[in-house]
Amino acid sequence: MKGWVIGIDVGSLTTDAVIMDEDKRVLSFSIVDTGYNSTDAAREAMTVAAGRAGLELEDVSRLVATGYGRAAVPEANKRVTEIACHAAGAVYLFPDTEMVIDIGGQDSKVIKVGKDGRVQDFVMNDKCAAGTGRFLEVMSAKLKIPLDGMGDISISARGEAAISSVCTVFAESEVVSLVARNCPKEEIVKGIHRSVVNRVWAMTRQLRVSGGVTMTGGVAKNRGVVALMEERVGRRINVPDEPQIVGALGAALFALREK
Amino acid sequence: MSIAPEIRYRFMKDIGAPLVMGMAGLKGKRKAAIKRDVPLGPPLKCSKRLKEIMTRHYFLSRYAEGARPVAWVTSGAPVELLRAFDFYTVYPENHGALCGAQKLGPELCSIAEGHGYNQDLCSYARIDIGVCLSGKTPVGRLPRPDILFASNNICQTVMYWYRVLAHHWKIPLMVFDTPFNFVSLDRSAITYMVRQFEEMIPELERISGRKFSEKKFKEVLRLGKSSAMAWGEVLATMKTVPSPMTIFDAFVHLAPIVSLRGLPVTLEYYNVLLSELKDRVSKGIGAIVNERKRLMWDNIAIWYKIRDFSRLFAERGMNFVTATYTNAWAETISYMDERNPMESLAKAYSLVILNNNLDHRLKLMERLIKEYQVDGLVIHSARSCKPYSVGQYDLKRLLMERLAVPSVVIEADITDFRAYSEEQTTTRLEAFFENIEDGG
Numbered sequence: 139m140k141g142w143v144i145g146i147d148v149g150s151l152t153t154d155a156v157i158m159d160e161d162k163r164v165l166s167f168s169i170v171d172t173g174y175n176s177t178d179a180a181r182e183a184m185t186v187a188a189g190r191a192g193l194e195l196e197d198v199s200r201l202v203a204t205g206y207g208r209a210a211v212p213e214a215n216k217r218v219t220e221i222a223c224h225a226a227g228a229v230y231l232f233p234d235t236e237m238v239i240d241i242g243g244q245d246s247k248v249i250k251v252g253k254d255g256r257v258q259d260f261v262m263n264d265k266c267a268a269g270t271g272r273f274l275e276v277m278s279a280k281l282k283i284p285l286d287g288m289g290d291i292s293i294s295a296r297g298e299a300a301i302s303s304v305c306t307v308f309a310e311s312e313v314v315s316l317v318a319r320n321c322p323k324e325e326i327v328k329g330i331h332r333s334v335v336n337r338v339w340a341m342t343r344q345l346r347v348s349g350g351v352t353m354t355g356g357v358a359k360n361r362g363v364v365a366l367m368e369e370r371v372g373r374r375i376n377v378p379d380e381p382q383i384v385g386a387l388g389a390a391l392f393a394l395r396e397k
Numbered sequence: 398m399s400i401a402p403e404i405r406y407r408f409m410k411d412i413g414a415p416l417v418m419g420m421a422g423l424k425g426k427r428k429a430a431i432k433r434d435v436p437l438g439p440p441l442k443c444s445k446r447l448k449e450i451m452t453r454h455y456f457l458s459r460y461a462e463g464a465r466p467v468a469w470v471t472s473g474a475p476v477e478l479l480r481a482f483d484f485y486t487v488y489p490e491n492h493g494a495l496c497g498a499q500k501l502g503p504e505l506c507s508i509a510e511g512h513g514y515n516q517d518l519c520s521y522a523r524i525d526i527g528v529c530l531s532g533k534t535p536v537g538r539l540p541r542p543d544i545l546f547a548s549n550n551i552c553q554t555v556m557y558w559y560r561v562l563a564h565h566w567k568i569p570l571m572v573f574d575t576p577f578n579f580v581s582l583d584r585s586a587i588t589y590m591v592r593q594f595e596e597m598i599p600e601l602e603r604i605s606g607r608k609f610s611e612k613k614f615k616e617v618l619r620l621g622k623s624s625a626m627a628w629g630e631v632l633a634t635m636k637t638v639p640s641p642m643t644i645f646d647a648f649v650h651l652a653p654i655v656s657l658r659g660l661p662v663t664l665e666y667y668n669v670l671l672s673e674l675k676d677r678v679s680k681g682i683g684a685i686v687n688e689r690k691r692l693m694w695d696n697i698a699i700w701y702k703i704r705d706f707s708r709l710f711a712e713r714g715m716n717f718v719t720a721t722y723t724n725a726w727a728e729t730i731s732y733m734d735e736r737n738p739m740e741s742l743a744k745a746y747s748l749v750i751l752n753n754n755l756d757h758r759l760k761l762m763e764r765l766i767k768e769y770q771v772d773g774l775v776i777h778s779a780r781s782c783k784p785y786s787v788g789q790y791d792l793k794r795l796l797m798e799r800l801a802v803p804s805v806v807i808e809a810d811i812t813d814f815r816a817y818s819e820e821q822t823t824t825r826l827e828a829f830f831e832n833i834e835d836g837g
Contacts, residue, residue, distance in 0.1 A: 220824070
């Protein structure tokens with residue numbers, strides 16, 4: 139097969155690859171841990187994805203890299219920011235998207251997009267891990283609940299603990315004292331989710347978007363966070379089946395665009 | 398004033414300073430010969446003269462102590478009044494910018510922090526307090542002041558910062574209080590400000606030991622106004638495509654209008670700079686090799702990033718052609734009028750951008766964007782400068798709605814690079830570059 143492309147997103151936690159054909163059909167994807175060496179992780183993600191699609195990596199016609207480690211992919215024909223990639227990927231999956239909320243491992247961003255998938259404006263968290271995946275990771279370790287189990291646990295909560303601090307480190311000590319006071323786990327988790335949502339909500343308000351909202355990034359897999367975010371924005375939020383690969387998907391779309 | 402310091406000052410002024418200036422010029426020449434930046438056009442010839450002027454200013458300040466009355470002054474204070482009494486003036490903010498450009502911010506700030514000053518305090522203030530407490534400065538030594546002169550037209554922080562200085566040096570602090578301009582300046586506000594000047598004069602006579610001369614005061618006003626107008630003309634050359642200078646040049650060439658306002662050397666310097674720029678315009682010489690996009694900067698410079706940024710943007714064919722910051726010294730000082738000195742001085746200093754309402758700022762930015770044919774806007778949200786950074790997100794949104802100008806906010810600090818994150822800033826700027834290229 140000819141003319142297929144790869145989009146690769148080298149993030150702080152995972153490195154994701156998406157293979158797409160000329161007709162914008164996704165042939166395969168992969169998600170691997172970034173680990174210590176971004177270049178190796180990128181290579182592994184591409185090899186895995188190519189293997190799944192039954193393709194030889196050497197036959198790729200174009201490669202676009204995105205994410206914090208995009209400079210670590212020497213084979214890339216082009217590098218695009220994850221802001222543009224998440225916007226393009228989200229509009230591809232949900233054409234009604236006007237706002238993308240991407241909560242990733244080390245940052246969160248809210249992007250306003252036009253109908254054509256172009257970025258109109260964006261806001262990002264700054265110099266602080268509150269409101270990001272890292273915040274949830276720290277809390278999951280502290281509570282000894284697996285990261286992917288946090289969403290389900292919080293859904294069952296009847297009440298909600300108040301986490302007042304906006305700082306990850308201070309919030310961690312708040313959680314410690316809630317645990318010491320025997321506060322039910324699910325209520326603590328719901329409080330943690332609320333804290334992330336409130337942080338990101340403040341960013342969404344700056345962009346004043348009234349249309350469709352799509353959530354991307356690993357945290358979109360957390361049902362608890364999505365439910366609270368929907369409550370905040372007052373409408374249903376589009377969540378992709380694989381929210382983690384939206385950046386790589388966008389990168390693949392850029393690779394096709396410039397072929 | 399005793400005789401010995403007076404003689405020493407005169408000696409240094411006439412013989413020592415020219416020697417040091419010559420050396421400063423030579424150093425610049427050597428550097429210029431080694432460094433050739435590819436995406437940047439030819440460097441400005443008069444940068445050498447600027448370096449001489451500023452070196453001389455800081456060099457002579459060491460000998461001013463005892464020979465001339467010395468004042469430490471905030472950037473927005475009506476210094477013209479002090480000039481009438483022949484004060485030697487030192488600008489801690491200009492000195493802070495200099496320390497910032499030399500990447501000394503965190504080191505000097507941490508001295509103040511060690512004495513209990515919070516990291517959230519303006520880094521110009523922390524640097525200055527650090528300098529006072531340690532005596533460390535890249536300019537050798539700052540003269541001990543006889544008086545502190547501050548105006549709250551730029552921020553409220555200066556009120557507390559200068560009180561700390563007054564306590565440290567055990568000297569008087571003179572404050573010029575400017576009512577905030579919510580809609581328009583009314584008569585009572587003007588009267589209130591003029592009364593303050595009238596009260597200051599006998600105090601300044603006492604501290605300086607010199608009589609107030611109205612003639613000299615008017616001459617200073619005339620010089621200050623002409624310098625500000627010349628600075629305005631310097632900036633206006635950047636309306637040309639390609640622009641003969643970048644805003645990063647302007648940040649540096651701003652020093653005389655800030656610190657030596659009202660002195661003949663400033664007017665003379667800007668006339669030289671202006672003729673060099675006009676010459677460039679007539680020959681079509683641009684400050685960057687390939688000017689494709691024209692940008693505007695909002696807020697004070699990120700002093701430790703000037704060199705990196707000037708390259709980063711130039712490499713992409715993007716040139717900053719205007720800034721609300723550099724414009725501030727061209728905007729209201731020209732209101733000064735020697736025929737109505739006190740009242741015009743009050744207007745010139747109370748209507749400055751930071752003492753004026755957000756609507757004024759919005760209109761100003763709209764005007765600059767149109768006049769300078771701006772394609773994009775970079776907004777520096779400065780951790781140090783709250784009055785400048787407040788309202789930026791609203792301004793950004795309104796400018797986007799009205800003029801469809803793409804913009805980006807970068808969070809940083811003017812001198813304390815511990816509050817600057819390279820990776821995060823790069824991501825934002827690259828997304829901005831994609832956006833601006835996309836827009837055609």
